[in-house]
Amino acid sequence: MDDKDKDLMLDAMFEAAKSLEPGPSADLLGRILADAAEQAPSPADAVPAAQPAPGILDQLGQMFGGWRGAAALTASAMLGLWIGYADPTGLQSDALGMDVFDTTEQTLTFDPDETSLDVFLLEG
Amino acid sequence: MMAFDTDTGQSDAALLDAFAQGSQAAARSLTMRHTGPLLSLARRMLGNEAEAEDVAQETMLRLWKIAPDWREGDAKVSTWLYRVASNLCTDRLRKRRPSDADALDTLPDTRPGAEAGLQSQARATALEAALAELPERQRLAVTLRFLQDRPNPEVAEIMDLSVDAVESLLSRGKRALKDQLASRKDALGFSEDG
Numbered sequence: 001m002d003d004k005d006k007d008l009m010l011d012a013m014f015e016a017a018k019s020l021e022p023g024p025s026a027d028l029l030g031r032i033l034a035d036a037a038e039q040a041p042s043p044a045d046a047v048p049a050a051q052p053a054p055g056i057l058d059q060l061g062q063m064f065g066g067w068r069g070a071a072a073l074t075a076s077a078m079l080g081l082w083i084g085y086a087d088p089t090g091l092q093s094d095a096l097g098m099d100v101f102d103t104t105e106q107t108l109t110f111d112p113d114e115t116s117l118d119v120f121l122l123e124g
Numbered sequence: 125m126m127a128f129d130t131d132t133g134q135s136d137a138a139l140l141d142a143f144a145q146g147s148q149a150a151a152r153s154l155t156m157r158h159t160g161p162l163l164s165l166a167r168r169m170l171g172n173e174a175e176a177e178d179v180a181q182e183t184m185l186r187l188w189k190i191a192p193d194w195r196e197g198d199a200k201v202s203t204w205l206y207r208v209a210s211n212l213c214t215d216r217l218r219k220r221r222p223s224d225a226d227a228l229d230t231l232p233d234t235r236p237g238a239e240a241g242l243q244s245q246a247r248a249t250a251l252e253a254a255l256a257e258l259p260e261r262q263r264l265a266v267t268l269r270f271l272q273d274r275p276n277p278e279v280a281e282i283m284d285l286s287v288d289a290v291e292s293l294l295s296r297g298k299r300a301l302k303d304q305l306a307s308r309k310d311a312l313g314f315s316e317d318g
Contacts, residue, residue: 001306001309001314003302005314006302006305006306007298007302009302009305009306009309009312009314010298010301010302010305012247012314013247013248013250013251013305013312014251014270014271016244016245016247016248016251017247017248017251017252017271018271019244019248020241020244020245020248021160021164023160024159024160024163024177024180025177028159028163028177028180028181029155029156029159031181032155032159032180032181032184032185033148033151033152033155035181035184035185035188036143036148036151036152036155036184036188037148037151039185039188039189039191040143040146040148040151040188041144041145041146041192
């Protein structure tokens with residue numbers, strides 16, 4: 001038997017050993033799985049799955065307080081526009097009969113004579 | 125055994141990550157995939173079924189413990205498992221006293237007894253006996269390479285050796301096996317004429 005024949009013999013014996021290898025017992029598999037269950041992380045310990053980075057719209061939304069904040073901001077802006085452009089006639093009187101907007105022209109006058117030092121000294 | 129057969133085809137690293145998230149199905153897949161090879165390695169290194177089972181169980185337990193810290197790219201899971209199992213076997217062999225030799229030869233004989241399988245059984249038994257005579261490092265290298273089908277670079281990584289050193293161990297191990305077994309070639313069904 002030369003070396004090549006010995007190699008073939010050995011290869012055949014390796015194959016025989018592999019094909020006849022008994023597998024693990026159900027008892028061993030059960031013990032290993034029991035260990036796995038014992039070592040299982042609690043929900044609080046589990047590492048959370050990575051979340052995708054928020055987009056620019058999401059970041060802007062968060063900046064203004066989420067969708068509720070954005071809605072409130074939009075409503076306020078629309079109210080401001082309406083107040084600015086609407087005819088003020090309807091706002092002349094409110095339910096209490098008070099003028100909301102006084103359209104009477106008021107003029108501030110300035111008479112330098114009445115504010116002179118002389119007048120002040122005369123009138124005390 | 126079939127009840128445990130839940131292999132999903134996912135990578136070991138993906139299964140380990142799933143286990144770290146709490147998946148017991150992933151644990152079952154990893155157990156089914158690796159327990160057999162680990163047990164086989166430990167049997168050949170220790171020659172004792174109970175000890176081999178202990179090593180396989182301890183190796184898998186260490187895998188469960190390291191799962192939350194496992195980083196893909198560090199190493200192949202199978203390589204890591206073989207390395208742990210090999211080290212556990214080495215520790216046990218070094219702790220053995222001479223009287224512990226009586227504990228050997230307690231491997232299960234579950235091989236087929238039908239006449240068609242008798243020759244294969246005789247060859248397998250003869251090989252196991254010859255393997256047991258090899259020095260520890262040669263036995264480990266030969267088992268990983270030729271019975272677990274691990275490539276030389278992986279054997280080198282498992283044994284923490286250079287590939288050249290592994291090739292040297294394999295060469296010496298194979299020669300020793302061939303010298304032992306050639307004298308029994310006729311009994312094992314290997315005649316001179318083929």
